[in-house]
Amino acid sequence: MTKKHTHQKGATLVLFVLLLSVLIALMGLALDGGYMLLQKARLQSTADASALACVINSSTCGAGGSNIFPAVNPHNFNVQTTNPVSCPLSTQSSCAKAIASATWTPFIIGFLGANNVNLSASAISGKSSSSPCVSTKQNITMSGGAIINAPICSINAGNNLSLSGGALITSNQIVYGNSLTISGGASTSSTPTKSISAFQDPFGSTTLPSLVAYSNNGTCTNCSGSSCSGGKTCIYSSGTFNSQVSVSGGATATLSPGIYNGGIALSGGATINFQPGIYAIQGGQLSLSGGTVSNGNGVSFYFSGSSAVNISGGATTNLYAPTSTQVASTGGINGMIFWQAASDNAAVNISGGSATILAGNMYMPNANLSLSGGSSVTKPYGTIIANSLTTSGGNTIYIVNTYGASGVGGNGKPILVQ
Secondary structure (H helix, E strand, O other): OHHHHHHHHHHHHHHHHHHHHHHHHHHHHHHHHHHHHHHHHHHHHHHHHHHHHHHHOHHHHOOEEEOOOHHHOOOOOEEEEEEEEOOOOOOEEEEEEEEEEEEEOOOOHHHHOOOOEEEEEEEEEEEEOOOEEEEEOOOEEEOOOOEEEEEEEEEEEOOOEEEOOOOEEEEEEEEEOOOEEEOOOOEEOOOOEEOOOOOOOOOOOOOOOOOOOOOOEOOEEOOEOOEEOOOOEEEEOOEEEOOOEEEOOOOEEEEOOEEEOOOEEEOOOOEEEEOOEEEEEEOOEEEEOOOOEEEEEOEEEEEEOOOEEEEOOOOEEEEEOOOHHHHHHHOOOOOEEEEEOOOOOOOEEEOOOOEEEEEOEEEEEEEEEEEOOOOEEEEOOOOEEEEEEEEOOOOEEEEOOOEEOOEEOOOOOEEEOO
16 A cells, blocks of 8 residues: 555656756747747847938948947847839838847757847838829820929829920829820820829818918009019019009019909019018919019919910029028928919919929919920929929929928928838
8 A cells, every 4th residue: 555655755856857847948939939929029129220210321321331329229220221222112211221140049948959040120111202292183185295393292183194206204102083095205204103182182181371461552663553674673462463463674673462353464574572471363364474584582373263374485493492490580381382262273384495493382272284395393392282284395293302281391301101
């Protein structure tokens, strides 16, 4: 009887040792597995930060390399950065890739013969271009060698996109809503994609600031009525002008913000300098033609009542929308150079070899915009929103960046892609 109990005690001891070994192995697996997950998270965080740092500081990153940004590598991992790389999405540009890696020896299961564990994580960062540079409700039609160059933002045709006769779009995202036609040697830098939400209106919910209700009529020094001509130098005061303001014949005029019920006409080699603020054109046109020069910094033009802008005949135009700082001091609409009321569908035309710099957003949601005759539009910043866009005859539209609520560069912000 005693001998039987001795065998049972021995068996219990063996079972206890086996269970203890299994328990220790499970604890080791849990401990090592948990640390592995922690290291993996650290590696991913380091890779993300390194890829973003490369995009933000592209000059420092250069072509990439090893451990370029130690400030974002607190655990001293091996980080390899490559710049540039192909962006996984067409809505990004200027992408860089970072791979963070480390070799780790398990704490406990290593005693059981487990080998070293190699861990790594990768990330790609690029500049976002989710906002459009050009967006139309209806069609974008390009022909005759017309060019749209908007490398870091999108071109969006709400309905049809048609390119022919050597036309070219350079953009990292091209979207159309209905049909696509590319013929006659025309081309695009990226493959256009179809989307039912191609038209984007980033200003649809923007409220127009209250226009100044001028109690006085505008006046002009050295004018004949509201006309300045014959090489004179004229100065227009702020106020309401109920007839067309005309500057022609080599005259030079300085205009102030106001309400221009008959429009503003510049012709015959004349020069206009627009003072900062809002110019409300309610009837008539902003007509700039005939070898004239127009300058303005911190200016916004608001059109209503069948009013629009027309630039032609080799006119040179240099107009810059107000920044938020300028709005606070001199008025204007932040980032907006042209705002055409939704009820105003008067066509906008730029033609005849005119060279224009229009820095700021052009918002004309129900107007058709037409460029012809070798004209050029350069936009250091800003988006074009129109009902349709037709451009032909060697015209060029060059848009460097957008202007969002936070200022220049509403596009192009570094984000993680994958």
